[in-house]
Amino acid sequence: MEIVIEYVFLQNLFIDYLIFRTTEGILKIKGCHIVLISMFASIISLILPIFYLPKFAEFIIKIFLGILLVSLAFKFKSFLSFLKIFLTFLFSTFLYGGVCACFVETFGSLNTILILAIVVSAYLIFKWLLKYINKRKNIENFCYDCILKNGKKTLNCKGFLDTGNMLVDPLTQKPVCIVGLKLFKELGYDFELKDILTQNFNLKDFNLGHYIFLDTVGSGGKVLAFEIDELCVKGKEEFEKPMLALCLKNFPNYEIILNNCFV
DSSP states (O other), X not given: OHHHHHHHHHHHHXXXXXXXXXXXHHHTOOOSSHHHHHHHHHHHHHHGXXXXXXXXXHHHHHHHHHHHHHHHHOOOSSHHHHHHHHHHHHHHHHHHHHHHHHHHHHHOOOOHHHHHHHHHHHHXXXXXXXXXXXXXXXXXXXXXXXXXXXXTEEEEEEEEEOTTOOOBOTTTOOBEEEEOHHHHHHTTOOOOHHHHHXXXXXXXXXXXXXXXXXXXXXXXXXXXXXXXSEEEETTSOEEESOEEEEOSSOXXXXXEEEOGGGO
């Protein structure tokens, strides 16, 4: 019986620890004494069944226990900030409890190792998903709707403001934006990739076509730079005769990297 209790204690300790870590990850805050508080929660979880309490009473006690645990683990400045943390804590609890319940309902009772493996897998998947969402959100915060005009071509695209892009064309002294291969072709320049790599085309096919270095010290690779008629960053302003540089790949969530001077 001691061995069973020890396994249950360790299982609860591990799951409680992941619940706190998930709460931290969602809210981007830092808790304190997480291991000790998880141990305290696990001990309470072992003691509660001894009293054979009614379901309703057990539910109320668990709610108060959750309030206590959140109060011990996290700092908050107001009731609203506490409520936000507490609701996130409950969500994390239901997340792992729901995953375990789903597997038990499907496959029957599971041993401790399988339960821990399931919980860890759920934690890693949720952590990856959270990282992906935050990355997309950060990208979207720096994305702008843009319109490019080149001859008879008018294109709508997504532009990403790269604060580190301070590239300046040494010939015209204009700031340079970087376009991907797909947008380059949509602008009317239908060259094969091998022709671009071998520079097997006439620079006169471009307005002010020439090569520039990708960095300011001239140690980076050379790229094709050229001028188009207009670049409009919606909600900002229009730029006449902007300079673009070609990147021989496509960007995942946008089509053009804006110079930091353009926003």
